[in-house]
Amino acid sequence: MSSQDEMVDKELQRNIFLARVEPLANYVYNWGRKSSMWPVMFGLACCALEMIGAAASRYDAARFGMELFRASPRQADLMIVAGTVTQKMAPQVLRIYQQMAEPKYVLAMGSCAISGGIFTSYAVLQGVDEIVPVDVYVPGCPPRPEALVQGFMMLHEKVMKQSFRAMPWYQKSAS
């Protein structure tokens, strides 16, 4: 990661025009990405109701770009895992994640998605980060819609900081 930055800096020093354009290009690119991030409908349990509450009129999720919750993962950028992930459901969560096209982000909502919640049980997966890489964790049982909105804002900050040269899905290596 640091060698990438050094390489980028060296290039930038050689080419002043690109140095001017690159941050602007990053900004526009990331702004477009964060302003229109469509979640895939993935409410599993009680947190889904709070997610719906955050998407309803009072705590509007549409003003954050999450206008539509797409039913098909192929058309979505963000997977909000809202609710308890049981061991029986876990492979299906992984399948939905794998069907999403990159760039994709995961937001783990609620205690059950973060670490199994109060269910220390044989039937509950102790945290969805055992199977998918999570970008933002929103704790709570359930988190209030305002907390989920703060999670969205944190995800937007994360997206704004990313550089399209360094993102894993644009690398040439076979990862």
Add this chain to the structure above:
Amino acid sequence: MTNEEILAQIREAFPTAVLDVPSDMIDYTIVLAADQLLPVCRFLHDEIGMDYITDVTAVDYPEYFEVVYHLYSISKNQGMLTLKVRLEDKENPAIDSVTPLWPGANLMECEVYDLMGIRFEGHPGLRRIMLWDGFPGHPLRKDFENRTFTFKELEPTRPQPPNW
């Protein structure tokens, strides 16, 4: 008719079936012999008219499993009758299925099989419904270690997709 009259009729028809009628239970309970369960249930269904089964569960005691049935009669407005059957074999417990008499017992017996491991003979399609076929062990038994599983350790037990 009252529960005592039902008990009297069962005793008349099947002299050896009733093992015990515990007096300290809140609900009226009849403990039956395991091999006579199906004839007594058929008698209850046909003659006495208990046409509604609300629950089939099981209890894990140290020496035996106990399968519990809750029966009602809608046509005769009969209250709850509880039947209990004790299974001594703790390695491979098995009992007759009452699904041919009361179709509502179908999924409940599947659940008991899934979580306790008690097989029901004569059941049309006994399968694990809450967990999956390869899940290690039967969780609601007392000797099942109460712990969490990671995704990786359960992965080989899951049904594998066919290799296209």
